[in-house]
Amino acid sequence: MPATFRHLDDMQQACSQCSLARLCLPCGLGADDVARLEKLVDVGRKFARNVPLFTQGDRLTAIYVVGSGALKTSTMSADGLEQITGFHYPGDLLGLDGVAAMEHRCSATALEDSAVCRIPFERLDALLDDLPSLRRRLMRLMSQALSEDDQLLLTLGRKNSEGRIASLLVSLASRREMRGMSLSPVHLSMKRTDLANYLGMRIETVSRVLRRLQESGIICVHRSLVDILDFDALQTWSSCGAWVGDRE
Amino acid sequence: MPATFRHLDDMQQACSQCSLARLCLPCGLGADDVARLEKLVDVGRKFARNVPLFTQGDRLTAIYVVGSGALKTSTMSADGLEQITGFHYPGDLLGLDGVAAMEHRCSATALEDSAVCRIPFERLDALLDDLPSLRRRLMRLMSQALSEDDQLLLTLGRKNSEGRIASLLVSLASRREMRGMSLSPVHLSMKRTDLANYLGMRIETVSRVLRRLQESGIICVHRSLVDILDFDALQTWSSCGAWVGDRE
DNA sequence: CTCCCGATTTGATTCAAATCAAGCCGGATC
DNA sequence: GATCCGGCTTGATTTGAATCAAATCGGGAG
Numbered sequence: 001m002p003a004t005f006r007h008l009d010d011m012q013q014a015c016s017q018c019s020l021a022r023l024c025l026p027c028g029l030g031a032d033d034v035a036r037l038e039k040l041v042d043v044g045r046k047f048a049r050n051v052p053l054f055t056q057g058d059r060l061t062a063i064y065v066v067g068s069g070a071l072k073t074s075t076m077s078a079d080g081l082e083q084i085t086g087f088h089y090p091g092d093l094l095g096l097d098g099v100a101a102m103e104h105r106c107s108a109t110a111l112e113d114s115a116v117c118r119i120p121f122e123r124l125d126a127l128l129d130d131l132p133s134l135r136r137r138l139m140r141l142m143s144q145a146l147s148e149d150d151q152l153l154l155t156l157g158r159k160n161s162e163g164r165i166a167s168l169l170v171s172l173a174s175r176r177e178m179r180g181m182s183l184s185p186v187h188l189s190m191k192r193t194d195l196a197n198y199l200g201m202r203i204e205t206v207s208r209v210l211r212r213l214q215e216s217g218i219i220c221v222h223r224s225l226v227d228i229l230d231f232d233a234l235q236t237w238s239s240c241g242a243w244v245g246d247r248e
Numbered sequence: 249m250p251a252t253f254r255h256l257d258d259m260q261q262a263c264s265q266c267s268l269a270r271l272c273l274p275c276g277l278g279a280d281d282v283a284r285l286e287k288l289v290d291v292g293r294k295f296a297r298n299v300p301l302f303t304q305g306d307r308l309t310a311i312y313v314v315g316s317g318a319l320k321t322s323t324m325s326a327d328g329l330e331q332i333t334g335f336h337y338p339g340d341l342l343g344l345d346g347v348a349a350m351e352h353r354c355s356a357t358a359l360e361d362s363a364v365c366r367i368p369f370e371r372l373d374a375l376l377d378d379l380p381s382l383r384r385r386l387m388r389l390m391s392q393a394l395s396e397d398d399q400l401l402l403t404l405g406r407k408n409s410e411g412r413i414a415s416l417l418v419s420l421a422s423r424r425e426m427r428g429m430s431l432s433p434v435h436l437s438m439k440r441t442d443l444a445n446y447l448g449m450r451i452e453t454v455s456r457v458l459r460r461l462q463e464s465g466i467i468c469v470h471r472s473l474v475d476i477l478d479f480d481a482l483q484t485w486s487s488c489g490a491w492v493g494d495r496e
Numbered sequence: 497c498t499c500c501c502g503a504t505t506t507g508a509t510t511c512a513a514a515t516c517a518a519g520c521c522g523g524a525t526c
Numbered sequence: 527g528a529t530c531c532g533g534c535t536t537g538a539t540t541t542g543a544a545t546c547a548a549a550t551c552g553g554g555a556g
Contacts (some may be wrong), residue, residue: 032283035250063459077402081402081407083401096391097391097395097398100391101392101395108399135376136373139386142394143345144349146390150331150333153397154323154331156401156405157446157448159449160542161543192504200404201543203503204504204505204543204544205543207506208505211505368542408513449513452534471522486549
């Protein structure tokens with residue numbers, strides 16, 4: 001068996017372990033191309049809970065693909081306000097917001113023990129010139145990240161506390177489904193304090209909203225495990241829970 | 249004078265009219281490359297106030313560079329909640345969030361009579377394979393858009409009403425400066441209702457906050473014109489105006 | 497098993513911003 | 527100049543979520 005084939009096998013093995021193929025970088029590439037990419041990638045780096053992958057301000061030397069586990073990214077303003085901008089699961093790409101400045105614009109931290117693939121950026125960047133399909137893939141991922149950010153902006157700007165929590169649960173459940181898992185139960189790997197920060201609210205409010213949704217029979221919360229009993233109702237809440245009616 | 253030089257001249261003319269060179273696409277390209285890009289671009293399309301460039305859901309056929317004027321982009325959720333996600337000035341690139349789905353994920357509308365360059369996407373995409381420097385430029389612009397969105401997330405998630413208004417004013421003033429203009433006066437091309445929507449608040453609150461900032465002698469508001477009297481103070485407000493101290 | 501400590505929940509109170517309701521421009525029209 | 531109208535401001539009131547304070551839970555160490 002030729003060397004490239006062995007590489008491909010390894011890669012697919014690694015990727016089947018680390019994420020769904022369709023979310024991972026090497027899709028749409030020929031065996032040869034995958035082999036070239038694989039040479040770059042440092043597969044399966046482990047990060048224990050609370051250990052940072054990178055910190056805002058670090059020089060950008062690599063971007064990362066989540067293999068297993070869960071991570072958060074957060075930005076901090078000059079004066080110390082911190083905002084969590086995303087929770088990331090297998091298949092998600094981290095660090096692309098730092099490409100413009102070649103310096104990380106956010107910090108990434110493992111929420112639980114996680115494995116990630118590290119992709120040295122300079123070498124990836126060089127490879128992009130040779131592999132149009134990889135370039136397209138990467139641009140699409142960046143584009144997707146942009147529209148996801150806009151969704152979160154809508155949540156923070158226009159929804160009340162139940163709408164925000166419901167939106168998050170819908171989003172986490174949907175992402176489970178995309179990764180081929182059952183919708184529910186959703187596992188909240190992050191602490192309540194992270195949840196609250198992400199949604200622009202306080203932990204007490206998070207707690208109360210979860211209770212209210214449970215009392216309505218829509219979800220069933222048990223510590224970090226959330227069973228979704230009525231997904232449709234949750235989706236309704238995720239939008240109707242908005243203050244500021246649609247009248248302009 | 250060879251043809252490529254004439255092309256370059258036109259381009260630079262167009263771009264000097266339409267935006268600062270450093271913000272526009274063709275930087276870092278040779279005269280020849282610029283010529284190839286220019287053949288693609290439909291320069292100086294006019295859009296009157298309130299006319300949409302594109303609407304969420306439209307097939308993505310082109311992206312746009314703002315030449316003159318001002319525009320807003322907004323996303324709408326399935327249930328009709330609308331969130332303005334950005335205000336855009338000369339040099340800004342619009343439509344990149346739609347690349348993943350090849351369908352616009354937001355709507356873009358002129359806030360005042362504006363001119364934009366239209367860049368057919370399919371042809372640009374093809375050109376990217378040949379022009380590494382253009383590819384890098386575009387990726388950097390997308391990356392920058394990502395980190396700007398994160399800044400807005402921080403504003404919506406962690407700042408109170410004065411912090412939000414102050415942040416916006418600081419941002420608009422800084423962008424004026426980047427375009428080689430004086431910091432102040434800032435011209436608010438958008439209606440109060442757009443301002444409020446963007447910042448996740450109500451017009452009444454916007455009005456009151458502007459008054460309070462004026463009473464503090466930090467700004468001087470006259471209809472859509474805002475004179476910044478104390479930029480430092482404004483920057484302080486833009487962060488200290490945060491509820492939710494830095495304790496988690 | 498018991499103690500301890502951080503995380504979470506629950507309750508009471510306060511407060512910033514939304515909502516409701518007029519009033520006030522300033523420019524376009526007649 | 528008088529009238530109209532949309533956009534903006536101002537004031538009074540309400541309310542959702544923050545804040546303050548305390549109780550409870552659960553897991554790890556001894």
